[in-house]
Amino acid sequence: MVRENVLKWTFGTLAYTSLLVLLAITVVLFQQGLPLFGRVNAWEFFTGIHWYPTHEEHPEYGILPIIIASLCTTAGAMLVCVPLGVGSALYLNEIASFRQRAFLKPVVELLASIPSIVFGFFGMVIVAPFVQKLLHIPVGLNLFTASLILGIMAIPTVCSLSEDALSFVPRSFREASYAVGANRWQTLTGVVFPAAGSGISTAVILGMSRAIGETMTVLMVAGNAAIIPKSIFDPVRPMTSTIAAEMGEAVIGSTHYHALFAIGLMLFVITFVFNIAAELISRRFRIKLGLGA
Amino acid sequence: MKRATLDQKIGFGLLYLSILLTLFFLGAIIYFIAVRGVGIISWQFLTETPRKAMTAGGVAPAIVGTFYLTIGAVLVALIPGIACAIYLCEYSPKGVAMNVIRVSINNLAGVPSVVFGLFGLSVFCKYMGFGVSILAGALTLGILILPGIISAAQEALLAVPQSLREASLALGATQWQTIRKIVLPAALPGILTGIILGVGRAAGETAPIMFTAATMYKRGYPTSIFSETMALPYHIYALMTEGTRPKEQTAIAYGCALILLVLVLLISAIAIYFRQKQRGASYGGR
Numbered sequence: 001m002v003r004e005n006v007l008k009w010t011f012g013t014l015a016y017t018s019l020l021v022l023l024a025i026t027v028v029l030f031q032q033g034l035p036l037f038g039r040v041n042a043w044e045f046f047t048g049i050h051w052y053p054t055h056e057e058h059p060e061y062g063i064l065p066i067i068i069a070s071l072c073t074t075a076g077a078m079l080v081c082v083p084l085g086v087g088s089a090l091y092l093n094e095i096a097s098f099r100q101r102a103f104l105k106p107v108v109e110l111l112a113s114i115p116s117i118v119f120g121f122f123g124m125v126i127v128a129p130f131v132q133k134l135l136h137i138p139v140g141l142n143l144f145t146a147s148l149i150l151g152i153m154a155i156p157t158v159c160s161l162s163e164d165a166l167s168f169v170p171r172s173f174r175e176a177s178y179a180v181g182a183n184r185w186q187t188l189t190g191v192v193f194p195a196a197g198s199g200i201s202t203a204v205i206l207g208m209s210r211a212i213g214e215t216m217t218v219l220m221v222a223g224n225a226a227i228i229p230k231s232i233f234d235p236v237r238p239m240t241s242t243i244a245a246e247m248g249e250a251v252i253g254s255t256h257y258h259a260l261f262a263i264g265l266m267l268f269v270i271t272f273v274f275n276i277a278a279e280l281i282s283r284r285f286r287i288k289l290g291l292g293a
Numbered sequence: 294m295k296r297a298t299l300d301q302k303i304g305f306g307l308l309y310l311s312i313l314l315t316l317f318f319l320g321a322i323i324y325f326i327a328v329r330g331v332g333i334i335s336w337q338f339l340t341e342t343p344r345k346a347m348t349a350g351g352v353a354p355a356i357v358g359t360f361y362l363t364i365g366a367v368l369v370a371l372i373p374g375i376a377c378a379i380y381l382c383e384y385s386p387k388g389v390a391m392n393v394i395r396v397s398i399n400n401l402a403g404v405p406s407v408v409f410g411l412f413g414l415s416v417f418c419k420y421m422g423f424g425v426s427i428l429a430g431a432l433t434l435g436i437l438i439l440p441g442i443i444s445a446a447q448e449a450l451l452a453v454p455q456s457l458r459e460a461s462l463a464l465g466a467t468q469w470q471t472i473r474k475i476v477l478p479a480a481l482p483g484i485l486t487g488i489i490l491g492v493g494r495a496a497g498e499t500a501p502i503m504f505t506a507a508t509m510y511k512r513g514y515p516t517s518i519f520s521e522t523m524a525l526p527y528h529i530y531a532l533m534t535e536g537t538r539p540k541e542q543t544a545i546a547y548g549c550a551l552i553l554l555v556l557v558l559l560i561s562a563i564a565i566y567f568r569q570k571q572r573g574a575s576y577g578g579r
Contacts, residue, residue, distance in 0.1 A: 007469050008384055014376035015386075018443070019397040021436050025404065025412045032415055087311025095305055096312075104312070106565045111319045113490075113561035114554065115497025116406075117526040121550050122322045124533055125543060152318045159315065185301030206403070213405025215500040216526075220533060240407045240500070247414065247504050264411045268404065275403040279396060 029268055032261035036061075039255050045262070051226040051237075053246065053256040061259050065228045067266075069236035070212055072229060073146050073222060077211040080151025082204055085158025089200075092159070093166040094188055105163065112156035120220035123149040128221060137233045139223060144232045146222035150211050158207040165199025166192065168289055198285040202278045209274035213267060215240040239263050323554065330551025333544055339552075342513060348541040352549055354514050358427070358522035359496055359553075361515065362506060365431025366495040367488060370439045375484060378446030383472050402440035406500040409437050413505040428518040430506020437501055438491040445487020449480040452571065483571055489564035493557045499526040509535060525553045 036045065040061045048062015088108070092101055127149060128140030169192050177187040193200075223235020224245065237245075243260050250257040341351030380386065381394060413433030423429040453476050461471040477484075499507075507527035515522040532546040 004467050004469055008380075011376045011380040011384060012386070014373045015380035015394055016397075017373035017377060018401045018439060019393060021439070022397045022401050022404075024416065025408065028412050028415050029408070032411075084311045084315050087308050088315045091308040091312040095308060106569055108315075109565050110558060110561055113493050113497070113557055114319070114322065115499070115526055115557055117497065117499045117529050118322065118326065118550050118554055121529050121533065121546060122325065125547075126321075126325050152322075155315050155318070183297050183301050185304045186297060189304070209403050213403075213407070215405065215407040216530065220530065240405060243407050243411065244500055244503055247411070252419070261411060261415075264408050268408050271403050271405055271408075272400060275400050276396075279399055 025268065029261060029265040032258060033265035034258075034262075036255065036258035036262045040259070045259070049228060051242075053250075053259060059255065061255065063239075063242075063259075063263060065226050066237060066239055066242050066263065068228055069143070069222065069226075070238040070240070070267075072143055072232075072236065073150055073218055073238050074208060074212045076143065076147025076232070077150035077154055078204070078208060080148060081154040081158050081207055081211070084151075085155045085203070085207065086162050086200060088155070088159045089162035089166060089203075090188065090193075092163050094184065094192070105160075108156050108159050108163075112160060114153075116153065116214055116216040117220075119149050119153045120217040123217060123221035135233070139233075139235055141221055141223040141235055142233045143222065143229050143236045146218050146236070146238075147232075149217050149221050150214055153214065153217060154207045154211050157210055158203050161203030161206060162196075162200045165196040165203060165285070168199060168286075169195045170289065195289065196285075198281050198288070202282040202285065205274050205278040205281070209271045209278070212238075212274075213240060213271050215244050219244050239267050243267075323558075326547065326550050326554055330547040330554075333548030334551060338548055343510065346510070346536065346538075348536070348538045348545070352523075352525070352528060352545065352552070354511055355523040355525045355528040355549065356552065357514055358507075358524040359526070361427050361518075361522065362430050362434060362502060362524055363492050363495045365427060365518070366434035366438055367492055369432055369435025370442050370491060371488065374439050374442035374487075375446050377443045378450055378484075379472060379477075381443075382447055382450035383468070383476065398440045398443055401436075402444075406437065406498055409433055409501040410504055412436075413501060418505055423519065425504070425506060425508070425521045426519045427506055427515055427522050430502045430522070430524075431518075433501045433505045434495045434498060437498060438495050441494060442487050442491050445490060446480070446484045449483025449487065449571075450476060452483060453479045482567065486564045486568045486571070489560055489567075493560040493564065496560070497526055497553060497557045499530060502527060503530075525549050525556075529553070 045061055045063060047064050048060060049064050050060040050062045051066060052060045092104055096104060123145060124141070128145050130140070131137070131145050132140030173191050173195055174187055177191040182190065218238045219241035222238060222241060224237045224241065225235040226237045226242070227234070229236050243264055246256070247260055250260055338351045339356065340353050342354055343352065344350030377394065381391065385391070410433065413429055417423050417429035417432045418425060457475050457479060458471055461475045462468070466474070502524055506522060507524045508521040509531040511521070511523050529546045529549045532542040532549070536542050
């Protein structure tokens with residue numbers, strides 16, 4: 001009996017590893033990020049438009065261009081991955097034959113496992129030169145290309161999660177709609193899609209969370225210039241790539257070092273909010289369809 | 294044609310187009326990397342160390358480094374991952390504890406990979422003093438794949454029919470005996486699938502190892518868990534952004550990208566295939 005309890009207690013303790021790690025990440029980011037605001041005015045940090053952390057006499061730590069870059073690349077990626085991801089999910093769930101679905105669904109899952117460095121590499125050697133030539137622009141590594149690649153990368157995530165949401169819609173919903181004479185498209189747009197709506201919005205939020213936190217792709221493809229973009233063909237530098245590109249050379253304990261942690265903290269908070277939002281919406285969704293919380 | 298029928302034709306056409314575009318984009322990536330990378334790969338490329346400042350020779354140390362990091366990550370995540378799943382599924386804690394654990398798993402899964410890198414840098418490299426090393430990288434990758442391993446193990450445990458547990462308990466077995474002799478063996482294939490998926494994920498990640506484990510160029514193989522190492526994904530990045538011979542370096546990067554792509558797709562395909570089979574089996578049995 002003692003043995004049983006010891007084991008239960010051991011499993012119970014180990015089960016909190018995720019919580020422990022999450023708390024540790026939070027503590028580390030605050031501890032390493034907050035000292036920045038003793039040295040740099042918080043207002044200047046968030047609204048400054050010049051990011052020259054390594055300037056010898058007058059280093060400047062304005063991350064507005066970096067925040068804007070993250071928002072723009074993520075928004076652009078959404079324009080690509082939401083229609084294609086949700087559209088593909090609807091295709092898989094509504095139109096595909098049983099055999100097509102049995103083949104395509106694992107394929108989409110498989111594509112989700114392609115590493116981001118491969119997307120970044122592909123964007124850099126194939127897509128960027130192509131975009132540059134096609135549109136006659138000075139640089140192919142820019143906001144547009146980064147959004148495109150980021151969007152393609154997020155399609156499998158959005159598609160798989162949307163497909164799950166669609167498959168939770170009870171069969172009786174569809175049958176009721178067919179019974180009153182609606183055709184398949186009317187049933188899809190009028191009944192199935194609204195019923196799965198919040199599940200699909202969860203998928204979109206998680207896709208967004210993935211896109212804003214994605215590092216290697218934007219590091220290689222976005223062009224790496226910390227300026228506020230004036231057009232979608234300007235090079236940009238999002239939060240993730242700023243951290244990745246500069247952490248290697250930042251002196252530990254320097255203002256630059258803490259500034260990069262502060263950016264990391266911001267990124268963490270943003271994705272945390274997205275994830276909690278997704279969690280809350282999906283819980284409501286499950287209750288709505290009578291699946292229990 | 295009736296209006297509704299026309300709408301349906303157009304609508305279905307658009308959906309068809311979106312799946313085609315998706316497959317086209319993703320297919321293009323695999324196609325280009327396969328076609329341009331396949332000529333680079335040779336026995337020498339896979340087994341030799343880099344020469345002439347990464348412009349010639351092979352990438353064996355990067356392959357070996359990725360292997361060590363991946364195995365290390367799995368070793369780190371294995372025990373807490375499976376223990377957590379067992380606790381959640383078999384001991385079914387009360388509401389609050391359950392929710393706290395579940396929410397933290399979901400959130401950990403959503404933390405950007407570069408943030409894991411920052412965490413690993415300040416905790417494993419600096420605070421614990423491991424420095425830039427295989428150990429620090431494996432620990433960082435380990436916590437990164439932890440949520441995935443937990444979810445897969447949970448799914449596997451939930452698929453074990455309740456009647457098996459009841460039968461075992463009815464024969465007088467204790468809960469632990471039931472878990473060890475009945476539930477775990479039945480769930481093992483599913484748990485292994487999750488671990489394989491974790492391997493695939495860990496092998497391809499770059500940002501978490503950039504400042505915790507990876508180095509651009511190393512003459513030989515890593516000698517201990519405290520030495521820094523080359524790794525395939527980081528090597529691609531380094532080849533594309535550093536150095537002075539872009540042409541030769543890009544060629545080698547194609548080779549590395551193809552190795553990585555084949556490795557990851559193969560690993561994941563195996564896992565997804567087995568998962569599909571298990572799901573089919575468990576649904577059929579219900």
